[in-house]
Amino acid sequence: MDLGISGKVALVTGGSAGIGLAAAKSLAREGCDVCVTARNPERLADAVVELQEFGKVVHAVLADVEDPTAARRVVEETRDVLGPVDILVANAGGPPRGRFDEATLADWDVAVQRNLLGTVRLIHAVLPEMRSRGWGRIVTITSRSAREALDGLALSNATRSAVAGVVRTLAREVAGDGVLVNNVMPGPIDTERLRELAEDEDVLAERGKGVPVGRIGRAEEVGDVVAFLASERASYVNGISMLVDGGESRVIA
Ligand code: NAD
Numbered sequence: 001m002d003l004g005i006s007g008k009v010a011l012v013t014g015g016s017a018g019i020g021l022a023a024a025k026s027l028a029r030e031g032c033d034v035c036v037t038a039r040n041p042e043r044l045a046d047a048v049v050e051l052q053e054f055g056k057v058v059h060a061v062l063a064d065v066e067d068p069t070a071a072r073r074v075v076e077e078t079r080d081v082l083g084p085v086d087i088l089v090a091n092a093g094g095p096p097r098g099r100f101d102e103a104t105l106a107d108w109d110v111a112v113q114r115n116l117l118g119t120v121r122l123i124h125a126v127l128p129e130m131r132s133r134g135w136g137r138i139v140t141i142t143s144r145s146a147r148e149a150l151d152g153l154a155l156s157n158a159t160r161s162a163v164a165g166v167v168r169t170l171a172r173e174v175a176g177d178g179v180l181v182n183n184v185m186p187g188p189i190d191t192e193r194l195r196e197l198a199e200d201e202d203v204l205a206e207r208g209k210g211v212p213v214g215r216i217g218r219a220e221e222v223g224d225v226v227a228f229l230a231s232e233r234a235s236y237v238n239g240i241s242m243l244v245d246g247g248e249s250r251v252i253a
Contacts (some may be wrong), residue, residue, distance in 0.1 A: 005232060007032075008087055009032065009083045010034045011074065011089070011122075012034060012037070013118075015060075015091070016044045017038070019091060020091040020141070022218075022222060029054050033083070036059075041062055047060065059078065068117075071121035072125045084130075088126045089141065090122045090138065095111035098152060099151075108155065130179045135179070136174075136179035137181075138181040141184050144185050144245055145157045147161070147164070171238045182240050182241070183240070187245020187246055189218065189221070222244045
């Protein structure tokens with residue numbers, strides 16, 4: 001299936017590793033020019049090399065989504081180098097684990113900046129041009145915790161569900177201008193983040209056995225779903241939060 005996005009410009013934040021890098025690769029494979037952002041210059045440079053293998057124009061910007069000035073700067077630089085952003089994949093690292101009574105107010109502040117306001121600022125920065133040009137795709141990356149209150153993930157449960165609320169609301173407001181907004185909720189995916197949380201390979205394998213598909217997911221399996229939602233082929237999909245969790249969630253709706 002041709003996703004119909006060849007030649008589009010995609011911006012992927014948190015794009016130097018894991019799910020963000022996988023989404024950037026899927027989009028580049030479909031013919032998008034891609035701008036990736038992250039905080040670590042060496043890792044960002046490595047990501048650029050990997051992405052250049054797809055033969056499209058790749059640009060990288062050092063940026064921390066927690067920085068209130070980053071979104072506008074990144075979007076402007078992408079426009080200057082690649083053209084106006086057609087596709088935004090709003091992604092970053094997740095908040096720390098912990099129960100409600102373990103999180104300090106400072107932890108809340110960081111989680112809200114990184115995982116809620118960082119996304120809102122990026123959307124603010126790309127939306128006017130998407131609307132005036134009559135085409136745009138926004139895909140947020142959250143977690144299963146956007147739908148289900150997961151134990152020991154107080155900050156994630158609160159900020160991810162807030163993003164899902166933003167997506168549902170915005171999707172209704174901007175679809176008439178050709179801009180579609182959706183959210184992806186990964187389950188357990190084999191990335192550095194998951195490996196940091198698990199103690200060793202056996203713990204990961206055991207975790208995978210609890211998933212109906214029988215294993216932990218691969219970052220590319222999320223990246224391809226992101227590319228589909230960002231595509232012309234998903235032109236009647238709007239405002240949803242889609243699980244990519246191998247069937248782990250028991251929630252029906
Ligand atoms: P990862 O740690 O492997 O990669 C995160 C990427 O974001 C890296 O490129 C990192 O440099 C970048 N990043 C982190 N904080 C940033 C910031 N403040 N500003 C800019 N870039 C930043 O993580 P991942 O597993 O790919 O996860 C991506 C998102 O998906 C996270 O929000 C994570 O919580 C969520 N998620 C992951 C899983 C999983 O099992 N891996 C499950 C559910 C949700």
